[in-house]
Amino acid sequence: MTIDEFRATFAVEPGYLNWAAFGPLSTTVIEDVRVDADLYVSGRQSGIDLVNEHAAEARDMLSQLLDVPLDWMTYQPSTTHGLQHAIYGITSGAVMASTGEWPSITVGITRAAEAMGRISAQFITPPDNMMTPEAIAEALTPETSAVVVSLVDFRTGYRADLAAIRDVIGDDRLLIVDAVQGFGVVQADYAAADVVTGNGYKWLRAGRGGGWASFSDEARNRLDPVLSNVAGLDGGLILDAVGKPAPTAAAFQTSAPDFLACARLVAGLQDVVSVGVESIEAELGQRTAEVIAIADRFDIDVITPRGAGQRAGIVALAPRNDGAAMLGASLANGGLVTTTRSGSVRVAVHAGTDDETMRMFEDAVAAFAQHAH
């Protein structure tokens, strides 16, 4: 698939710049969903099996895209579920995360510390809310046993360098990565992490329910699968007795996958695999550079790093004099969908964002600047 064919799978109306919140579905996903929903109607076993096979297909494609062994992959209902399996499984020490992370991380660490009594939370507030290798290195203590970090920060758009983080934390600490804001649109060294988790409903344009997580052999050795249940048993389902958790990553699962969600996820992944993450990343780099150039032209501060390798699809704008609400309103008036929160406006482009949307964005920013300056 060429990048233009990939762009043709975007059926979204002009003005949509909120891919970090929700990804309107790809046309590939819509077409596959219709077929799979029909297969679930008659009750014919062959039809049910065909739909259910998408779970294995999803694992296979995910392991290829992450470049990790197939048996590291697990199905999860969401990113948060994947994080919970990892965080509740940590057996000792202090678990480091930024106070500015998406709450799935900070709430998860706090609840696990309270409930299990085995770990403590080590929250840090790094400069500019960015979990750089330097900020992590500076905060490390002998007690730090794990670091939980977003591949791409939901607010600032900062893209973490996983290999560099691994270098500073060493091999004895666990690296748990929330990849939901970057997986499938930017390349990353996922093999540097012990746990990587994400979902299909943002950048993969596949809707909710298609979550996943990879657990390395080291993660399986060092984490307790305390949230494991029937889908995580050694040797499959056992009745009239309580089986042991699987010796592999499969232990970090609770119930059977939502197979229709897996079907959507597979279709979303197919788009990505056929065009290639590298092409999507290049296109995204151009679009985010355009957003930054427009902000510069109208003298609006940009929080997101300017280096293309340090961002993905999110650009955070911080107009001076508490102007975020006003900029957000101006964008909404101009027919744009963005997120305004904590004093900044998050603009999230995708590779399929069209020129008309960029023009609408520039016009709305110009209208804001006219009133603000």
Ligand SMILES: Cc1ncc(COP(=O)(O)O)c(C=O)c1O
């Ligand atoms: C960084 C980050 N992690 C996790 C989530 C939640 O993911 P899920 O809905 O798959 O649990 C979000 C949602 O916006 C997010 O931005």
